[in-house]
Amino acid sequence: MNKSMDIALMGMLLGIMVISSWISIPMTVPFTLQTFAIFLTILLLGTWRGFFVVLSYIALGLFGLPVFSGFKSGFAAIAGPTGGYILGFLLTAIVTGKLLEFLPDKKIYRYLSMFIGLVVCYAFGTFWFVNMYTKAAISFSRALSLCVIPFIIPDVLKILLADYIAKLLKKVG
Template sequence: MVNNTANGKKLSFSTKEMVLTAMFAAIIVVCSWISIPIGTIAITLQTFAIFCVLGILGGRNGLFSILVFILLGAIGLPVFSGFKGGIGVLTGPTGGYILGFIFMALIYMAGEKLFGKKLVVQIVLMLAGLAVCYAFGTVWFIYVFSKDGNSMPLSKALKLCVTPFIPFDIIKLVLALIITDRVKKHHLI
């Protein structure tokens, strides 16, 4: 595919980029199926996959991999944790965390353009994106939980939906950075 540019911005995808975008969407799917249930929300490898996607493909192509993953789930394919799919998952209590992956990619993409691709920049951008994903997902969780007249204070939502997952997500971030470095170092992609 020919890559057109307007004002120095790339407008289309190469064949390689399309294949990698689809391949990494599939990797996100597989990682979402690997889960350990803890209370209302399961620990999955989704965030690990998102970190790898962003680190390897970059913000732009990573964003499109995430969008493909979410769209596949939205049309009903069982791509989300627990082999679930459909709009009901996205509008349910944990849907905000899934949609928060989009914000992670947007933050990464913007930061990449502003600050480059150094390791420290990657770490800061991934942590900032994760914090925004947590914030958006938690607000969404409180909203959905409270729609039926139930009470869900912020402190309880954080205790249920964020605090238990922080150590695991930090470990996933470190592992993703190691894998990303190895893939780039050996020109595997």
């Protein structure tokens, strides 16, 4: 892929990431399509270009553009209860991308790579929620029941969708 196409794809995936965060159902941690966008980005761009897109997304939000769920932005959005999940997207990009590079390019390994990346995001975000936001006023198991368990099935469906769309786009491109 040439550099112009690469930059255009990165920009489009950044746009998809922003739009995916705006499609939101309010809950303790809002239900969004962000993880779908992150997995699609990593599948199409690889580890480091995908990481850069995720980092750009977070930077846009920190600089005041309303790119986070609920059209939030700024440091307060990162310092809030979902900030750990937003920052966890960076770890998800690295872990998922590196596993995709290391493991054979078979469907089961792509799913496994994305699921492990998702678990990393869950762990980081839930740790943040318990220790940074609630100041340990809530148990880790209670935080899991609020912030992780309701999202497992939808997130697995997002993994399947991201893989399906990435495969279609790779055939076309």
